[in-house]
Amino acid sequence: MKGSVIWLDSVDSTNEEMKRRLKHQNSLENYDAVVANFQTNGKGQREAKWESSAGDNLTFSFYFQPNNLKVMDAFKLNQAVSILIADFLKSIGLTNVQVKWPNDIMVNEKKVCGVLIENILSKDELLESIIGIGVNVNQSRIESNSNSTSISNELQEYFQIKVIAQELISYLRKIQDFINRPALLQTRFLDLLLGLNENRKFEVKGIEVSGKILGVSSNGNLRVLIEGKEQLFEQKQIRFLFD
Template identity: 30%
Template sequence: MEMINNGTAAHGTAVFAHEQTAGKGQRGKSWITTKGENILLSVIIDARQIATQPKFLLSMAMAVAVHDFFGAHCVDENSVKWPNDLYWRDRKAGGILIENVLRGMDWQWSIVGIGININQTRFADVIQNPVSLKQITGKNHDPLMLAKQLCAYLDKSYNTLCVNPASIKDRYNSILYKKNTTVTLKKGNVLFDCTINSVDEHGRLKVTAAMEQSFEVGEIEWIR
């Protein structure tokens, strides 16, 4: 954010952290990692080329990139859980958090924060169903080298978004966790079963219970 505020930001600038002590995820949840074992990456995106597009399309593009990168090293049963978590089977391998920077009403920059579990094998009890690449593959990996590979996937996906946003939405929905499956969600104090259908370009999750409904990010909680 400092580079954006002082005018030195450049599109594609990536900052790799070896440790994160105050990470945050969706809905105020913490992201806790072990020093030197994971990918902790912040990437600056010049949003002016996509400023007329719905902002969630950038989240979709980054999720597609993270999914495809992870799939290059772990080829089976990877998906994106709405809105932007990386899953392997039913376990969380990573997540994305995007901070958008506006000047007045103009969307100018975004900071894409990405955390992916690489070599970590012990997790805090507060983290539900975590998994790392090492646990899946049975071997150690170089987080910095993998982060550089990830940047290439991010760049490719962003470039696709600039010229063909519809393909990004289609790809995101093709890798959506539990798509066409019945799940249990919670809104307020009410639990309900529904079938996951898709996510639209504004980030709304579309489901079918007694009828088709859509929910904003943060409006519901995923139970199972």
């Protein structure tokens, strides 16, 4: 399987670096990755800034060209990426690995990995994806109010960032295989979904509510039962609350 890894010491954002390479050099191939020792302006979901200590964590972007993936099915990509990251984390010894919708990876209900996917579309088809991933690997000091953790904190072990990067990237090169098996994709994602069929607290329009996650719709909206009525939420319309 093709795909090379580009190693950089420092960059503003690996996603932005990939965009520049696509625009000016047209030099990326399917399954290529750009890994940076440090990002000066890393981005997360909700336009948040990804905070990472230099050399302690893994920050990289992965380039993917889907095979006949419709825009209406784009959430399959989120599902495949989340499942493969979770599988990798389990392979190195982590337990209680879950996905907080839409694609935060949690260990013991604390965030260990964030994903930001930026898609390039043509009419109704998804042509290219830049998948930005940040993994807390060796960062030992985590702000108490961040609800985050690191691989090292969970396993009490130091990890070589380059080894973690190479192994995780090899997992991600199976994305198309998962997308080609939608029934398995949905089953595996629901098995990992944090809060499925559990009473949870959320924030909706600035108000705290209680609800039960029923699953996800075909286009990736979160299905939540609130006061006896099923409601559908897009990505920025609902926020998990943790004690």
